[in-house]
Amino acid sequence: MAVIGAGYTGLAASRQLARAGASVVVLERERVGWGASSRNGGQVVTGLKLDPSTLVTRVGPSRARELFDISLESIATLEALIAGEAIECEYERTGHIEAASKRSHFDAFRQQQRLLGRLFEHRVELVSRAEQRREIASDAYYGLLVDERSAALNPAQYVRGLNAAAVRAGVVVAERTAVERLSRKSARWAIETSCGVVDARDVLIATNGYTDGAAPALQRRLVPIGSYVIATEPLPVSVAATLLPRRRVAFDSKHFLHYFRVTRDARLLFGGRAEFAQPTPGATRRAAAILRRDLAKVFPQLAATRIEYAWSGNVAFTRDQLPHGGRLDETYYAGGYCGHGIAMATYLGALVARRMAGEPIEHPLLNDRFPAIPLYRGKPWFLPVVGAYYTLRDWID
Numbered sequence: 483m484a485v486i487g488a489g490y491t492g493l494a495a496s497r498q499l500a501r502a503g504a505s506v507v508v509l510e511r512e513r514v515g516w517g518a519s520s521r522n523g524g525q526v527v528t529g530l531k532l533d534p535s536t537l538v539t540r541v542g543p544s545r546a547r548e549l550f551d552i553s554l555e556s557i558a559t560l561e562a563l564i565a566g567e568a569i570e571c572e573y574e575r576t577g578h579i580e581a582a583s584k585r586s587h588f589d590a591f592r593q594q595q596r597l598l599g600r601l602f603e604h605r606v607e608l609v610s611r612a613e614q615r616r617e618i619a620s621d622a623y624y625g626l627l628v629d630e631r632s633a634a635l636n637p638a639q640y641v642r643g644l645n646a647a648a649v650r651a652g653v654v655v656a657e658r659t660a661v662e663r664l665s666r667k668s669a670r671w672a673i674e675t676s677c678g679v680v681d682a683r684d685v686l687i688a689t690n691g692y693t694d695g696a697a698p699a700l701q702r703r704l705v706p707i708g709s710y711v712i713a714t715e716p717l718p719v720s721v722a723a724t725l726l727p728r729r730r731v732a733f734d735s736k737h738f739l740h741y742f743r744v745t746r747d748a749r750l751l752f753g754g755r756a757e758f759a760q761p762t763p764g765a766t767r768r769a770a771a772i773l774r775r776d777l778a779k780v781f782p783q784l785a786a787t788r789i790e791y792a793w794s795g796n797v798a799f800t801r802d803q804l805p806h807g808g809r810l811d812e813t814y815y816a817g818g819y820c821g822h823g824i825a826m827a828t829y830l831g832a833l834v835a836r837r838m839a840g841e842p843i844e845h846p847l848l849n850d851r852f853p854a855i856p857l858y859r860g861k862p863w864f865l866p867v868v869g870a871y872y873t874l875r876d877w878i879d
């Protein structure tokens with residue numbers, strides 16, 4: 483079996499396949515974890531990209547419950563894997579904070595709390611603006627929703643540990659090996675790479691936001707969108723301990739949201755979709771300046787703090803904003819996590835691998851009829867329009 487891409491999806495899948503007895507090679511164009519899996523925000527949060535009430539409106543209450551439960555199952559799977567493989571990645575069940583950017587958003591939190599309790603049997607706590615300083619050293623928000631089930635980890639350490647686990651299971655990982663073309667020959671795959679041709683019975687495409695012309699069918703279904711992050715210099719311990727005193731990971735309630743957390747080495751990591759464009763060095767510099775300004779609005783006490791790092795990466799969106807996995811043009815695929823991929827990529831990668839190994843699995847996220855996005859060939863020409871739409875929505879909502 484061949485797996486293209488050495489991020490969470492590809493490594494979780496290859497580990498699963500090797501444990502089921504398959505001979506597996508992972509082909510990675512750059513280095514292990516080079517894609518989003520080493521550079522994300524490290525927030526392992528409950529739920530999917532779509533908020534619970536939108537999910538219910540789109541797919542109905544029982545399907546919505548199923549999907550929400552899958553998000554919890556994916557976190558449980560991640561925790562079991564990290565514990566079982568003894569992966570040192572600073573995993574901690576911190577809980578998450580969603581911070582209301584407007585007064586009306588806190589009213590929406592009340593409805594969300596009721597919906598989560600009634601339909602999903604999932605408990606979250608609301609913290610009013612008057613009391614929010616027990617959770618966050620900021621007055622920028624209109625109250626908080628707190629979910630104790632979420633967690634934090636160091637993404638680069640996790641992908642390194644997952645790679646080591648896959649190798650221990652017998653997987654061969656070929657770095658600096660770009661897949662250029664796939665062709666079908668006598669019910670097998672000939673995989674042309676920058677280092678020669680690989681012959682495989684089955685192929686899993688695990689390239690998510692970095693899917694290129696080597697997988698044109700998947701490229702027409704996943705939209706890569708840049709996400710940008712800055713990290714401060716290490717803060718004095720007394721300051722770091724006060725920003726988010728319960729060590730929770732946090733994000734706000736806007737469409738163009740900010741996400742942030744304090745790392746183990748006492749930096750504030752602050753990210754968002756500050757530029758609605760493909761990450762380039764120029765876009766990353768511009769985004770870093772925007773994020774720096776926004777960080778100082780949330781935490782004015784850090785206005786003079788130095789920013790030591792800025793980086794960017796691709797997340798992959800799908801048209802329905804749900805992750806998908808299954809078969810496509812006789813290959814297997816998994817992806818489209820819409821920025822919620824740490825637990826979900828680990829989970830869906832392993833799930834698709836079980837199907838590749840022959841298990842007859844029916845699952846709400848397995849979709850062999852994943853529709854292409856009309857008028858889209860892999861270059862997201864519509865991003866400026868979509869960006870303008872969500873900017874307007876943030877202003878109105």
Ligand SMILES: Cc1cc2nc3c(=O)[nH]c(=O)nc-3n(C[C@H](O)[C@H](O)[C@H](O)COP(=O)(O)OP(=O)(O)OC[C@H]3O[C@@H](n4cnc5c(N)ncnc54)[C@H](O)[C@@H]3O)c2cc1C
Pocket residue numbers: 486487488489490491492509510511512513514515516517518519520521522523524525526527659660661662688689690691692693694696709710711741753794795796797816817819820821822823824825827
């Ligand atoms: C800045 C940022 C912040 C994020 N924050 C969070 C967060 O806080 N919480 C969360 O849950 N999720 C977050 N995400 C999303 C999460 O990181 C991803 O969903 C997840 O890492 C996807 O893993 P993956 O293995 O599917 O893809 P990736 O890790 O992107 O790996 C894909 C790999 O495929 C390789 N590849 C592509 N084409 C080829 C080819 N032709 N040949 C060989 N190799 C190829 C690439 O080099 C890459 O290494 C964030 C993402 C970004 C970018």
